[in-house]
Amino acid sequence: MNQAEKFIQQKLAQRLQDDNFRVLKTASGLIDFCSNDYLGFARSEKLKALVQAEIKKYPAYLNGSGGSRLLSGNTAFTEELEQQIATIHQAEAGLIFNSGYDANLGLFSCLPQKGDTIITDELIHACIIDGARLSYANRFSFKHNDLDDLEKKLKNVKGICYVAVESVYSMDGDTAPLKEMSQLTAKYNANLIVDEAHATGVFGKGLVQQLQLEKQIFARTVTFGKALGSHGAIVLGSKNLRNYLINFARSFIYTTAPSFHQLLTTQMAYQLLENSAEEQNQLLLLIGLFKKEVQKKQANSLIASNSAIQSVLAPGNAHAKQIAEYLQKNGFDVRAILSPTVPAGMERLRICIHAYNSTEEITKLAALINGNEQ
Ligand SMILES: Cc1ncc(COP(=O)(O)O)c(C=O)c1O
Structure with missing residues (x-):
């Protein structure tokens, strides 16, 4: 094998061994708790309509x-x-x-x-x-x-x-x-x-x-x-x-x-x-709800945050991946953040809250996370 190909293969094998081999996934159709589309603008019909009307000018x-x-x-x-x-x-x-x-x-x-x-x-x-x-x-x-x-x-x-x-x-x-x-x-x-x-x-x-x-x-x-x-x-x-x-x-x-x-x-x-005060307020309410629910059982694992990014520590790449997969099987698109993206021992579930998530979705997700105590 060519030296460069050998190098690539070794590096990828190491990733597999460390449980942090990255793969691209297409949109899952699961309930979104992973995108950065906090206010729902990326999927907003209102935004689409604004652009379509304005572009005519x-x-x-x-x-x-x-x-x-x-x-x-x-x-x-x-x-x-x-x-x-x-x-x-x-x-x-x-x-x-x-x-x-x-x-x-x-x-x-x-x-x-x-x-x-x-x-x-x-x-x-x-x-x-x-x-x-x-x-x-x-x-x-x-x-x-x-x-x-x-x-x-x-x-x-x-x-x-x-x-x-x-x-x-x-x-x-x-x-x-x-x-x-x-x-x-x-x-x-x-x-x-x-x-x-x-x-x-x-x-x-x-x-x-x-x-x-x-x-x-x-x-x-x-x-x-x-x-x-x-x-x-x-x-x-x-x-x-x-x-x-x-x-x-x-x-x-x-x-x-x-x-x-x-x-x-x-x-x-x-x-x-x-003109999105309503979405912004809703987002803050949902963030508060998620924190309140998760803190009932996972207060020590939840990284203190008032923003739309709520991270629950799940140390170890394999462990974090396993919980993320469990949540995905239950319909929630939650991704694990693995080392080396975060330091070893600080692997986590990174949960993004959105204005378009429902209170039921938040409480169900929190209940599933709470059932997975480390
Ligand atoms: C703090 C921070 N800065 C910059 C960026 C990069 O922004 P963009 O996704 O527009 O390249 C990101 C995105 O991941 C980020 O989280």
């Missing part, structure tokens, strides 16, 4: 953008949308990327320079880790949400410092103490960057805005593929930062711009968000 729209933003892929619509979204989020400016992954990769790889420092929460998303790795800056992590440990790291900073956190953590669902972090980073003249991927739509337009910290945060990443039900992302910050990213962010420069349809869907999703 643009009879000459292109199916594809035809090129990168710096060549043929830029339009007045894209730039206006960026400004519109920036205004909605009370930011000076914004730059749209093809995904949240691209946004963070671009931002963290091009902004911090050799001699600068990036400090990230230990649970930060892979796209920020990858971006930071591509930079030549010094990199440190601090203990999850631990202000004392963050301060320790801030004391040893060299060059310009960037601190990266998520307002809602993607695998734990808990929130960062943004107010205290903004004070701490200000004390050390560091720049706080907040990824709002799982907060936007769940906590209003995001936690930064809910806490009125817009002016204290250096930059924010807002993604469109989760509660907004579309696809893509925007980096919010100063006009200067926007110009810098246009000039230096390689994941922005060297890629085809998003299609008009995608951008229009995002614009309409923001319109829908303005």
Whole structure:
């Protein structure tokens, strides 16, 4: 066998042995407790109708953008949308990327320079880790949400410092103490960057805005593929930062711009968000119900979270998979999150609550989880 094929085979065999072999699955038809479609926008007939009505105003729209933003892929619509979204989020400016992954990769790889420092929460998303790795800056992590440990790291900073956190953590669902972090980073003249991927739509337009910290945060990443039900992302910050990213962010420069349809869907999703107080309230009620039910028996396994992401620890890849399969057999689409995505021993069921889940679904799922005590 060719050496490369042999290498591939060995790596895959190791995955099988570790019980963490990844496979793609198509939509299951089970009750959704795994998508990030928190408000139901991705499946919303209302959103579809808004897009279909609005697109008629643009009879000459292109199916594809035809090129990168710096060549043929830029339009007045894209730039206006960026400004519109920036205004909605009370930011000076914004730059749209093809995904949240691209946004963070671009931002963290091009902004911090050799001699600068990036400090990230230990649970930060892979796209920020990858971006930071591509930079030549010094990199440190601090203990999850631990202000004392963050301060320790801030004391040893060299060059310009960037601190990266998520307002809602993607695998734990808990929130960062943004107010205290903004004070701490200000004390050390560091720049706080907040990824709002799982907060936007769940906590209003995001936690930064809910806490009125817009002016204290250096930059924010807002993604469109989760509660907004579309696809893509925007980096919010100063006009200067926007110009810098246009000039230096390689994941922005060297890629085809998003299609008009995608951008229009995002614009309409923001319109829908303005009128989704009912869905947002329902979501918070269901989150509360799920927590109350699961805490009856699994208080120690449930990771503390007020967001739509509720994780129940089920240590061991085989163990977590076994419980997920049991829940799937009972009609619930719940996925296990395995190591190495989370640290060994912290494997879990990651349950996403949605405004469209019913109270019966929540109580039945909680009862099944409670029947599976570790
Ligand atoms: C915290 C966080 N940031 C960024 C991303 C990436 O966003 P996208 O799915 O739009 O690439 C994700 C998605 O998994 C995420 O959880």
